[in-house]
Amino acid sequence: EIVLTQSPATLSLSPGERATLSCRASQSVSSYLAWYQQKPGQAPRLLIYDASNRATGIPARFSGSGSGTDFTLTISSLEPEDFAVYYCQQRSNWPRIFTFGPGTKVDIK
Amino acid sequence: QLQLQESGPGLVKPSETLSLTCTVSGGSISSSSYYWGWIRQPPGKGLEWIGSIYYSGSTYYNPSLKSRVTISVDTSKNQFSLKLSSVTAADTAVYYCARVHPQHDAFDIWGQGTMVTVSS
Numbered sequence: 001e002i003v004l005t006q007s008p009a010t011l012s013l014s015p016g017e018r019a020t021l022s023c024r025a026s027q028s029v030s031s032y033l034a035w036y037q038q039k040p041g042q043a044p045r046l047l048i049y050d051a052s053n054r055a056t057g058i059p060a061r062f063s064g065s066g067s068g069t070d071f072t073l074t075i076s077s078l079e080p081e082d083f084a085v086y087y088c089q090q091r092s093n094w095p096r097i098f099t100f101g102p103g104t105k106v107d108i109k
Numbered sequence: 110q111l112q113l114q115e116s117g118p119g120l121v122k123p124s125e126t127l128s129l130t131c132t133v134s135g136g137s138i139s140s141s142s143y144y145w146g147w148i149r150q151p152p153g154k155g156l157e158w159i160g161s162i163y164y165s166g167s168t169y170y171n172p173s174l175k176s177r178v179t180i181s182v183d184t185s186k187n188q189f190s191l192k193l194s195s196v197t198a199a200d201t202a203v204y205y206c207a208r209v210h211p212q213h214d215a216f217d218i219w220g221q222g223t224m225v226t227v228s229s
Contacts, residue, residue, distance in 0.1 A: 001172065034215035036156075043205055043219035044156065050213050087156055091214035096169045098146070098158040098214070 002026050002092050004101035012109040019075040021104045023088035028068045032091045035064055035073045038103075039084045047086075048073065075106075083108050111135040113206050113220035121200075121227050127193040131206030131220060132186075139164040139184040142211045147180060147191045149202040150222075157202075161209055162189055196227045 003026040013019055023033065031051040036044040046055040048064035051071055061076040075082055088101040117129035131145070138145070146161035160170040162180045170178050174193070182189040193200060203224050207216040 032214050034213070036216075038156075043222050044216070045219070046215055046217045049210065049215040049217070053213075055215075055217060089156075089158075089215070095172075096161075097171060098161070100148075100156040100158065103155045 001097070002029060002090060002099055004088055004090060004099055006086075006088060006101040006104045008104060009102070010105045010107060012107055013078055014109045015078050015080055017078050019073075019078055019082070019106055021073040021075075021086055021106075023066075023071040023073070023101050025069045025071075025090060029090040029092070031067050033064075033066065033071045034089045035062075036087045036089065037082075037084050038087065044087065078106070082106065111208065111218055113208065113218060115204060115206050115220045115223040117223060117225070119224060119226060121196055121225060122229050123197055123227055124195055127191070127196050127200060127225055127227070129191045129204055129206075129223065129225070130188050131190070132188050133208075134187070137184075138182065138187045138189065144209045144211060145182070145189045146207050146209050146216060148205045148207060148216065149200075150205070151199075151202045159191065159193075159204075198227050201225065201227045 005024045007022045033051045035048040038044040052064045085103045085105045112134045121127045144163040147159040160180045162168045177194045179192040203222040205222045206220045208218040210217045
């Protein structure tokens with residue numbers, strides 16, 4: 001079973017700063033890696049799929065990169081609404097199961 | 110615009126079966142190659158995938174829950190459902206239903222979630 005590890009657990013930054021979030025898989029997941037944003041009391045929202053493709057309506061300040069076992073979500077310049085928890089997620093080939101990482105909280109410094 | 114809405118009891122007794130339904134509106138659950146899933150989130154914790162179902166009825170479950178989970182689809186009602194048996198306090202969580210994009214294997218549309226508490 002593939003395990004996803006996210007770092008750091010918490011990232012304290014100021015609006016306007018650049019955020020770099022890491023997701024590492026215990027074995028290769030090719031490019032089947034997605035990123036989600038979750039705000040308190042809300043359902044998660046898909047940001048990035050296939051490691052680097054922005055979902056519909058996602059601002060260009062969000063970008064994803066990586067392949068294999070190491071992935072990065074970058075927020076180029078934090079807006080006030082970006083302070084939230086971010087999860088990565090992968091789907092293994094066989095068995096066809098999904099796994100989420102433990103999350104990274106981006107909070108206001 | 111496609112929307113998903115979870116429904117079911119908010120309180121379930123220990124050892125009983127948790128039953129939730131996700132109603133899909135704004136589109137047909139069987140008209141495309143999308144598939145559907147359930148995810149849960151215990152209070153203050155992260156996301157856990159429970160299982161997924163194709164409109165054809167094929168299912169995939171989280172190995173840690175597989176012995177207790179059943180996901181089914183009712184195309185006539187445009188719904189899919191979750192049953193989790195022998196629940197304990199550890200099953201207390203917000204339960205989300207979501208659509209899975211078949212080409213990207215990502216959950217692209219989510220319901221708002223429903224809180225289920227397991228308590229006597």
